[in-house]
Amino acid sequence: MSVDFRGHPMFPPGFNSPTRFEADVYDCEVWGEIPKDIEGTFYRMQCDFEYRPPENEWRTGFNGDGHISRFRFANGSVDYKGRYVKTDRLMAERKARRRLYGVYRNRFTDDPSVAHLNRSAANTHTYWHGGKLFVLKEDALPWTVDPHTLETLGAWDFNGKYTATSMSAHPKIDPVTGEMIAYGYQAKGDLTDDIAVYTINPQGEIVKEVWLKSPYLGIIHDIAITQKHILIPVIARTTSLERLKRGEPMWEWNGSLPTMVGVLPRDGDAKDIRWYKGPARNTLHFLNATDRGSKITMELPTSDGERDPSQIRRWTFDLKSKRDTFGEEVISTTPGLLPRMDDRFLSLEYRYAFLSSRDPSRPADTKRAPGMGPFTSNVLQRLDVRTGELRQCFVEPVQSLQETCFVPRKNAKDEGDGYVMAIASNYESMTSDLVIADAKHIEEGVIATVKLPFRLRSGTHTNWFPQSVLPPIKDEFV
Numbered sequence: 001m002s003v004d005f006r007g008h009p010m011f012p013p014g015f016n017s018p019t020r021f022e023a024d025v026y027d028c029e030v031w032g033e034i035p036k037d038i039e040g041t042f043y044r045m046q047c048d049f050e051y052r053p054p055e056n057e058w059r060t061g062f063n064g065d066g067h068i069s070r071f072r073f074a075n076g077s078v079d080y081k082g083r084y085v086k087t088d089r090l091m092a093e094r095k096a097r098r099r100l101y102g103v104y105r106n107r108f109t110d111d112p113s114v115a116h117l118n119r120s121a122a123n124t125h126t127y128w129h130g131g132k133l134f135v136l137k138e139d140a141l142p143w144t145v146d147p148h149t150l151e152t153l154g155a156w157d158f159n160g161k162y163t164a165t166s167m168s169a170h171p172k173i174d175p176v177t178g179e180m181i182a183y184g185y186q187a188k189g190d191l192t193d194d195i196a197v198y199t200i201n202p203q204g205e206i207v208k209e210v211w212l213k214s215p216y217l218g219i220i221h222d223i224a225i226t227q228k229h230i231l232i233p234v235i236a237r238t239t240s241l242e243r244l245k246r247g248e249p250m251w252e253w254n255g256s257l258p259t260m261v262g263v264l265p266r267d268g269d270a271k272d273i274r275w276y277k278g279p280a281r282n283t284l285h286f287l288n289a290t291d292r293g294s295k296i297t298m299e300l301p302t303s304d305g306e307r308d309p310s311q312i313r314r315w316t317f318d319l320k321s322k323r324d325t326f327g328e329e330v331i332s333t334t335p336g337l338l339p340r341m342d343d344r345f346l347s348l349e350y351r352y353a354f355l356s357s358r359d360p361s362r363p364a365d366t367k368r369a370p371g372m373g374p375f376t377s378n379v380l381q382r383l384d385v386r387t388g389e390l391r392q393c394f395v396e397p398v399q400s401l402q403e404t405c406f407v408p409r410k411n412a413k414d415e416g417d418g419y420v421m422a423i424a425s426n427y428e429s430m431t432s433d434l435v436i437a438d439a440k441h442i443e444e445g446v447i448a449t450v451k452l453p454f455r456l457r458s459g460t461h462t463n464w465f466p467q468s469v470l471p472p473i474k475d476e477f478v
């Protein structure tokens with residue numbers, strides 16, 4: 001059976017066709033000067049496709065094989081490595097030399113030969129915690145890879161103590177305690193309404209487990225934490241057994257459902273959760289949350305409906321009020337679905353969001369960005385969530401930015417003292433760039449661009465971990 005992606009609606013010819021290769025680039029080409037106080041590794045996930053998926057696959061393509069890139073920075077130089085996560089799923093398909101898995105999170109569409117295998121595509125996000133680099137996909141347990149060689153080390157269930165069947169790709173690491181708050185939803189198997197929340201100590205051991213019931217079968221892609229609470233938003237994208245039996249991908253938007261946000265005290269139990277209600281909101285990711293006396297605030301990118309442009313808004317939860325609704329205000333109308341922050345201030349008082357966005361007054365190469373449309377991002381932004389002040393830096397019109405990541409300057413303490421980094425698809429060269437700007441002086445423009453000699457597909461999430469927390473480098477090239 002030949003490998004042939006021609007004519008598939010998810011792969012119009014161009015930048016986002018499957019790449020299907022692994023690479024090493026020692027001492028990457030750099031235009032500009034990389035500051036020497038960037039020391040650590042920028043990780044980045046993408047979905048790629050070894051074999052042709054079914055035609056009715058979700059157009060965003062989150063069902064592709066996980067491919068991890070690492071850009072390792074030291075002394076003004078960058079070394080690149082890209083590897084597939086060698087999941088059970090990828091290896092079974094390679095052995096069969098054909099697609100065995102069906103559409104997004106739908107076992108009814110799988111080949112019977114893989115019914116007993118771990119279904120994770122390990123394609124969404126990376127976290128370094130407790131001495132392990134986790135590669136996460138929300139419908140399964142984590143996979144782990146070596147943080148330097150990217151060799152796949154296997155699936156991880158915390159020595160059998162993680163009893164839920166899934167762990168989301170968006171755990172939160174408390175910068176004060178070093179704990180990781182992780183969770184799984186549909187946590188007793190597909191279509192179950194169970195949520196499991198875990199507290200994992202800095203050594204990587206589970207020290208607390210709380211089981212909850214979801215108000216309805218909606219997506220719980222991300223959470224937020226404060227120093228005292230865990231916020232669990234259930235979003236109006238839902239599913240059903242009937243839908244899966246019809247052979248459809250898991251989710252469909254249902255604007256008649258409410259947004260429900262569970263507020264769970266970190267030192268509490270299932271009985272202590274309080275659910276707040278609001279109108280349907282189209283969102284998946286949450287920027288940050290903060291305790292403010294008897295209130296909690298949470299900032300997030302969201303839109304009212306499925307097709308509206310996103311805005312940065314603030315939701316407020318009043319712990320003293322008897323009302324079961326949350327308040328909402330707009331902080332900025334700048335679009336951008338994946339704002340990030342200085343994670344050293346996660347759960348705390350903070351000021352800045354960093355995002356890739358779109359300034360319609362400036363050109364963007366929408367013609368050569370097939371299917372990207374409003375997601376063709378042409379500016380890196382720093383948003384002050386207290387005042388709404390927006391500063392931004394334009395990239396080349398032939399570049400389309402993906403998720404931004406904040407990188408603290410080595411040994412810096414102040415919030416936002418560092419750099420913003422993002423992968424950009426370069427439609428002129430048909431290769432990928434990593435652009436870097438000074439976060440405090442973002443309006444001064446890109447200070448360095450790492451030039452890869454090949455193309456990466458559109459990515460999912462990025463993360464940064466300083467060399468000070470990663471294992472010593474044993475470099476295979478020197």
Ligand SMILES: [Fe+2]
Nearest residue numbers: 169221285461
């Ligand atoms: Fe995500």
